[in-house]
Amino acid sequence: MEIVKWKQKGVLASMLVMSLMLTACSGESASDTESDIADTESKTEDVKLVLNWFPKSQHGGVYSAVEENTFEENGLNVDVEPGGPQVSPVQIVAAGDAQFGLAHADQLLIARNQGIELVALAATMQGSPQAFMFHEGEDIQDFEDLNGREVFVQPGITYWDFLKNQYDLSDAAELGYNGQHVNFIDNKKSVTQAFVTSEPFFMEQENVPVETLLVSESGYDPYNVVLFVTKDYLESNKETVEQFVDSYVKGWGSYEETADTINEVIIAENPNIELEALNFETETQHDYVYGKDAAEHGIGYMTEERWDTLKNQLLDIGLLEEDFETSDIFTTEFLPEQE
Structure with a gap:
């Protein structure tokens, strides 16, 4: 009987040891999971994008990238700030109150003339409507x-x-x-x-x-709805810029197929616009976004020749006082390669 009692004690002791080990392992697993989540959250960077106008189809790629978590997958938590008649994306980004902005190409050149060094990253529209x-x-x-x-x-x-x-x-x-x-x-x-x-x-x-x-x-045909940052921000945050541009272009690629769904999202952000008007804009802007040079070279594409032409036009009418290197105002470095 004593031997049997001893065996029972041994079994109980073994079970106790195993229980403690499992608890410890479980604790380590839970701790590791929490740590992984914390690491993921810590790697998600908060950035702000200020639009050039109230949310419309010209921002379809932005809302597509937000709605489909494309920014998030690239480690970005993007706060989208609507524009409007009293909102200057150039001034907001220059002041550091937003990291990314949307404006037209001529606005970026004029800002450079005023001593604000901005860099264009992607042209949403290949021409001006x-x-x-x-x-x-x-x-x-x-x-x-x-x-x-x-x-x-x-x-x-x-x-x-x-x-x-x-x-x-x-x-x-x-x-x-x-x-x-x-x-x-x-x-x-x-x-x-x-x-x-x-x-x-x-x-x-x-x-x-x-x-x-x-x-x-x-002959006056500037790129429209151009994504930009300050020169200083670009030089200090190249990885973030690369992730943002990649998400932005993917968002526009997706919007071409999912516009009906994303336009409902835009309506929720801008209830002052009717869905029919939004759909009209989506249809008529299609060639500006996906056609022209973008059809061959990809969404967001820009050339030095186009920027040169615009710069010289502004110089000729006195809106630019001094010439500068065109390559300083834009870069295609972060645009995804055309497949």
Whole structure:
């Protein structure tokens, strides 16, 4: 009996030892898991992107990358700040209040002229959808035909300065553009600035037939919705920039196929825009994002020749005071290789 009792004690002792070992191992496993989670969280970097306008289809790739966790997979937690008429992405990024921004190429060049060193990383749109809109049937074939008409245009907008320098528009009556189209609709002879990706849709809703003349037909065709950072941030955070650009381009690649879903997300962020208008913009901007040079070289592609042309145009009209190396203003180093 004593032997049997001893065996039972031995079994109990063995079980106790094994239990303690399992508990210890379990504790180590839980600790390791918590440590791994902590390591993952610590590797997720917080950055901010400020948009050039309220959320629209021109930001579809951004919201695609957020919604599909593409930024997160690249170790980034991205806070998207909407733009607007009183928001300057250039100033916000220059002040360090956001790491990444979106602006048009001419805005980045003018900022450089003001001593703000910014670097373009990717061109969302390969050209400019900016245009002048006029009533259908009006005899407007070229920019000289704006003479003798009221032209609603934002004061100081760069392409208007270029056109006035390039063409004799001394007889055009320049009126301030405020985003409303009532006066344009009432005056059949008038012309207004517009984006071919949006205003024609609203005119169709008002049963006002219109035509457009693209600003790019004048030769002034800056990259639009350009992703940028400061030169200092780029030099100190190349890995973060590479991860952001990779996510950004992938987001735009995905948006081409998932726009219907992502547009619902954009509507939630900007309830002031109708889904039909958003879908119109998505359709009409397609060639600007995925066509032209992007069709051959990939989303975001930029060339020194295009930047050179734009820089020289701004020098010619006095919006740039000094020349500088074009290669300083942009880089394609972080764009994914075209497959």
